[in-house]
Amino acid sequence: MPQPAAQDDLDAIAVELYALPPSEFTAARNARASASDRPLGARVKKLPKPAVAAWAVSLLAREGQLGEALELASALREAQDDLDAAELSRLGAQRRALVGALSTQAVALAGERGVAVGAAARDDIEKTINAAVMDAAAAAAVMTGRLVRPLEATGFEHVDLADALGGSAPDGGAAPPPPTRDDLAERRARKEAEKAAREAERAESEAQRELARIETRLGKARERADLLHERLEELRADVARFEREAAEADDEAERMDGKREEAASVARAASKKAEAARAAVEELAR
Incomplete structure (x- = not known):
């Protein structure tokens, strides 16, 4: 079994070699093997050439x-552990979009380094990124930068990482242990508490908005009420003035009637005198 220091040396060399375009890998690996001491060189010589994907x-x-x-992978695994169907659906759509975008980015990066990626390799790139999202051990393997073959996630089984890396597997390549019942209960309780907090915050926000709307309407109603009260006082003053003027007009009418x-009495008396005078004149005229 290789010693840890020797394994670290092999992994460091592998990282350097796998950073090279695949077409340059074999020559660079053989040169590095020849330049290393015999035990390490023999192991470097066994590093496999990486697939383009x-x-x-x-x-x-x-x-x-x-x-x-x-x-996103961490959120997906948590939703899966919690059996949160709605969250899984939402994250699943996000995962597909993100995996597609990253696959396109990987192809572009390869092209910038003069490496053409065919249709089959493109599919393998997408499957590998998806596997890294779906499986923590696959993600750890990808992040070493020493991947030699594509990965694929099938259902909820752990991704097969056998012979997937040049050098050692991260943390022995073991998949993370499944969460215990207590872990799941605690996680569900935390998610329920977080959901309740979010709902309470939304309710508080809506209540504050409703309060603001009502206060605005109250201010307008009070302003209108003050205006109408002012107008009412003006109208009351007008009514009082009109009542006084009407009473004065009634008094004046009563005086005029008298x-x-x-x-009329004087006119009647004058008419009688005038009639008597005309009669006298007519009598004299006879």
Whole structure:
């Protein structure tokens, strides 16, 4: 069994070699094997040439483009452990879009380094990135930058990592242990509490918005009420003035009515005198 220091040396050499385009790998590997001491050189000589798809995914990892995918992977595994169907559906759609975008990015990066990627290799790139998203051990393998063959996730089984890496497997290549019942209960309780908190925050926000709307309407209603009260006071003052003027007009009409009676009486007396005078004149004329 190789010593840890020797294994570290092999892994470091493998990282350097797998950073080269696949067409340059074999010559560079053989040269490095010849330059190393015999035990290490023999192991370097056994490093397999990477498939184009595996090399392109390692390139993507070295360029730091897989961070978002691995964050999504963690959320997916948590939703899967919690049997959260709605969250799995939402994250699944996000996963497909992200895997497609990263596959395109990997092909572009390979092209910038003069490596053409065929249709079959493109499919393998997408399957490998998807496997890294779906499986923590596959993600750890991809992030070493020493992938030599494509990976594929099949259902909920762990991804087969046999002979997938040049050098050692990360952390012995073991898949993470399944969560215990207590872990799941705690995680579900935390998610339920977080969901309840989000719902409470949404309810609080909506209540605050409704309060603001009502306060705005209240302000307008009070402003209108004040205006109408002012107008009502003005109208009351007008009514009082009109009542006074009407009473004065009634008094004036009553006085005029009395004077009319007096004038009518005088007019009647004058008419009688005038009639008597005309009669006298007619009598004299005979």
